[in-house]
Every structure is written in structure tokens, then in C-alpha cells.
Amino acid sequence: MSLKRLVGKTAIVTASTDGIGFAIAQRLAREGAKVIVSSRKAANVEEATRKLTQEGLEAKGLVCHVAKQEDRRKLFEEAKKLGGLDILVSNAAVNPEVGGVLDCSENAWDKIFETNLKASYLLAKEALPLLKESKAGRIIFVSSIAAFQPFNLLGAYSVSKTALLGLTKAAAVQLAQENITVNSVCPGVIETRFSAAITQEGPAREVSLSQIPMGRFGVPDDVSGSVAFLASDDGSYVTGENLVISGGMPSRL
Template sequence: MSSIALKRLYGKIAVVTASTDGIGLAIAQRLAQEGAKVIISSRKENNVQEAVKKLCSEGLDVKGLVCHVSKAADRQKLFEEAHKIGGLDILVSNAAVNPEVGDVLDCSENSWDKIFEVNVKSSFLLAKEAVPLLRQSKAGRIIFISSIAGFQPFDLLGAYSVSKTALLGLTKAAALQLAPDDITVNCIAPGVIKTKFSSALTSNEDAELEILSRIPLNRLGKPHDISGAVAFLASDDGAYITGENIVIAGGMASRL
């Protein structure tokens, strides 16, 4: 992507989880391009180092930490780092797992627990733990990354789909609670974005053609299709938007 002329986030500090690849990396890159200091994270040290190296080589202000979002100590380190560099204005909760494919009622209990621990509980805890710092910001922002599957479940992603529906409700409830603090809470629901994570849906030509048949724009999304919307919500341009679940899916059906 070419350099971004807008600098709507100059002076802001952002934490983006699961941000060393795919959608998360694109979000971190875009926030930094718009002037934010960004703390990226991933479960693997090598991935963090490579992503930091890449973004710093582009002249962006980025730091990286290892963080497994299910671990309280790791989450604490993210917010301690943010506090060290000046506070926190933007939290983007992007981490998600899907250890098992299949219909929802065929999901094993272990996989169900892991999916909800990472996709839902960790998002809740990240938001809860970020609030003290966000209250000190002039315009705090929480942005959850859900999925089109949260609106319209995919057969192969049954339990994952339900976890992403839960984020839609978390967004609505948290937005009401935090509005008096001038903290907005919104959610992005990406469609099928061409990443490693979506490979289960696009693993062969027939599967990809089936997915494309559901997308009026007739193409898979790209990570930067999501990152621009996140930057908008994080900026002053999105200051009067809260409690919303925004679908970015090329026109795919999205109705609960």
C-alpha cells in the first residue's frame, strides 16, 4: 500500500492484538501510518520480531511484545508498555482461534472452551483491563474484530461463528457502559479475507468458487480493506459512532 497522507491519529497510542500477520498486521500498519504509536503482539517471539522489523523499516513507530491474550500476565505487559510510552487511546482486539472445523454441535468441548476463552473471554478482559488507561484519554476507542460468520454462520466454522456473534453483543453492552466516559466501542465484522486464517474456507478452487458465489463484489477481501475502517473508527472522524457492528464483506448477506 502506498503511504497514507492522512495523519488523523498523530499523538495517539494503540494496542493491537494478534497483529503480526494478516488483518492484525494491516491494522497496526495503518494506525501507525496515520501517526499512532502502535504496540503489536503475537504468541510467538519470532513473529513479533519480524513484524516489528518490517514496520520499522517503513519508518513507522512500532513496538512489539509477546502476548498470549489468554494469559493475564501477558495482557498486563501490553498495558504496562502503553503506560510507559504515554498511555492508551486505542485498543483493537483482534486475536482469535479456530482449532476445529465442523458444524457447531459437532464441536468438542475442549475446542469450544478454547474458542470462547480466546475469542470472547480474552476480548472482554482486554477491554476491562484497558478501561483505566482509556479513561485518561481524551477520546478512548475500543474496536473488536468479529466476522461475517457472527451474522451468518459458516458450516465449517460452527463454534467460531457463535463466538463471533457474542462479540456483537459485547460491543453493544460495553458501548452503553462506557459512553459516559467518552470511550466508544465498536466492532468490525470482516467477510472472507485472503489470509492464512481463512485458508479453511479457500483451500481449493472449488471452495473458493463457492465462497465467491456468495460475494456480490466477486472477490475475496484483502487485509487493507479492513484496516482503513479501523483507522476511521479510531480517529476523530468516528467520534460519534459507538455500539455499532460494521460489516465489511463485499456485500455478503449479514443479518442476525
């Protein structure tokens, strides 16, 4: 990685021990940022931190369930130890039930919105004191192509990701005068453990591929570069945007 746009910056990336989250943390660290990675499972945190530090990158790892206030607080306390916070990437998301939006149970609905939307909102709100001290604060939410084109079997999940688009727009307007940008990235179908039911061999794979003009699924590094751009000075005049990264897969609201 020849770009070093994030030297001197500190970043928090939630749900960052594998998949898209890990790729984002790795890319930010490769560009010079000090990165705090997190996950709900200690073993995963330890393994991700080991991978990054073995590469010579500066990384700290914390166990964090984003729906728990005390866990979120620990992320920001760790950032203070590293000198502050410049970049917040909210990536954590869950989908405990498969089915149409009106088939979702109330318990699953509450869990989806608590993690995918409310926790993102609270992370951004709680990060503000530190981001205001930064010369160029960045908030980046990880939404989804499903925010634009709801997936029938991921109904409630899709709605939660659509809500993130609105949060991005509203927060960007409020924080513009603070020189804090707020954007989201909206990945299409990316080959991760989360999307395995779609990307593995079978009818779902063929149907999904037929909707992607580039003819392939994305990989986590297809997303991480866009996040690094938004986090850097190159993205300093970009705010309130929801950036679709889908290989040409149609998106519209």
C-alpha cells in the same frame, strides 16, 4: 498514506504480526499512532516490528497470549511507557476444530470462547483505567461475517463472534459517558493464512465467491481503513456499531 488522524495516539493491536492484525497495526501507525504489536511467537513479533520500523513507523512488539493475564498486563505496562493508551484493537481469535456447532468438543469450545470472547472482554476491562485518561478512548473488536451468517464448518467460532456483537453493544452503552466508543468490525472472507482453506483454488473458493456481489475476496487493507476511521476523531460519534466489511456478502441476524 496522506491521512494523519492518529498523531499523538497510542494503540494496542492483538494478534497483529500478519493478516488483518498486521494491516490494522500498519494503518494505525501510518496515520501517526504509536503501535504495540503482539503475537504468541517471538519470531513473528520481531519480524512484524522490524517491517514497521523499517518503514519509519513507531512500533513496539511484545509476545502476548491474550488468554494469559500476565501477558495482557505487559501490553498495558508498555502503553504506560509510551504515555498511555487511546486505542485498543482486539483481534486475536482461534478455531481449533472444524465442524458444526453441536459437533464441537468441550475442550475446543472452551479454548474458542476463552480466546475469542473472554480475552476480548478482559482486555477491554483491563484497558479501562488507561482509556479513561485518554480524551477519546476507542475499543474495537474484530468479529466476523460469520457472526451474522454462521459458517457450518466453523460452528463454535461463529457463535463466539456473534457474542462479540453483544459485548460491543453492551459495553458501548456503559462507556458512552466516559467518551469511550466501542465498535466491532466484521470482515467477510479476507485472503489470509487463516482463511486459506476457503480462498485457495477449489470448490470452496468458487462457492464462496458466488456469494460475494463484488466478485472477489477481501484483502487485509480492506479492513484496516475502517478500523482507522473508528479509531480517529472522524468516528467520534459512532459507538455500539458492528460494521460489516464483506464486499456485499449478505449479513443478518
